[in-house]
Amino acid sequence: MPRSKRSKVVSLTQTQKKGMEHKKKLVEDIRACLDEYKYVWIFSVGDMRTDGLQEVRNLWKGTGRIIYGKNKVVAKALGESEETEYKTGLSEIAKRLKGPLGLFLTSWDPTETLEWFQTFTRPAFARLNFPATQTLVLPAGPIKNAEDETFPHSMEPQLRGCGLMTSLEKGVPTLKVETQVCKEGEKLSGEKARLLLMLGYMQATFKVKLGSHWSEEGGFVEGDDLSADAQLRVPADDEDMA
Known part of the structure; x- marks a missing residue:
């Protein structure tokens, strides 16, 4: 049985x-x-x-x-x-x-x-409170990562959860307006650090x-x-x- x-x-x-x-x-x-x-x-x-x-x-x-x-x-x-x-x-x-x-x-x-x-030295992803080493601005349109690749539709909730005002257009997470992710010198919030990780931008250095x-x-x-x-x-x- x-x-x-x-x-x-x-x-x-x-x-x-x-x-x-x-x-x-x-x-x-x-x-x-x-x-x-x-x-x-x-x-x-x-x-x-x-x-x-x-x-x-x-x-x-x-x-x-x-x-x-x-x-x-x-x-x-x-x-x-x-x-x-x-x-x-x-x-x-x-x-x-x-x-x-x-x-x-x-x-x-x-x-x-x-x-x-x-x-x-090795490049690494920045963490909470790490000062951003460069200003990163995402243009309006399909969101692309550091490799110039768009995100699948399944990632839209995560991107939105990191503070991006996104919408799905033809199944691609998209920004309607230009959006600044971080500004050089500012301390990163946990939200911004996660977003940089998702986008694939390494702003820290392991040493x-x-x-x-x-x-x-x-x-x-x-x-x-x-x-x-x-x-x-x-x-x-x-x-x-x-």
Whole structure:
């Protein structure tokens, strides 16, 4: 007899939070990386982009390691004081882990590492409160994206939901009057940021900025202050190691 469609098994269990064993394992993994690589850098990406960081991770695979997670756990692995630091001088790195900052470990020469990150940039879609880098005006007529393509009729409600006064003409979302999407320098609202995403206009830039670094031979070396780049965003638990 076929099972009734009304008979459904519903799980009432909740995902358990990662406990002390997970944190202990993370500390051990970080310290293993400290033994493997010569240099430890502090980095910031400002407005976090998972896909951009993933690309950096892939490009440095085998020659570098990214650690991006709960600052308290990472600092504990490094050592927060001279008495508890894993290696001499690492507490200076731990003290600077405030906000969404991460660690980048590599054995590459510091000059070459800096040069690589200074030249690595990728276009990205702007987010809420990001200042528009250019003025964008859509002309009257069929709405077209950055690739000069019109939208299907099914997208008309989404376009209208982003503030455009649209209508369907021959099945194509259309503007009756010229419409300004954003003005250079203005902070984008969530609505305008979504619209730029739909239109395919990238007004932001993904970039990793390196700050201070440490090595066992050279000790702690003061670098650029990254505190201005630190947003209030706190990494999720699943971002502990990258």
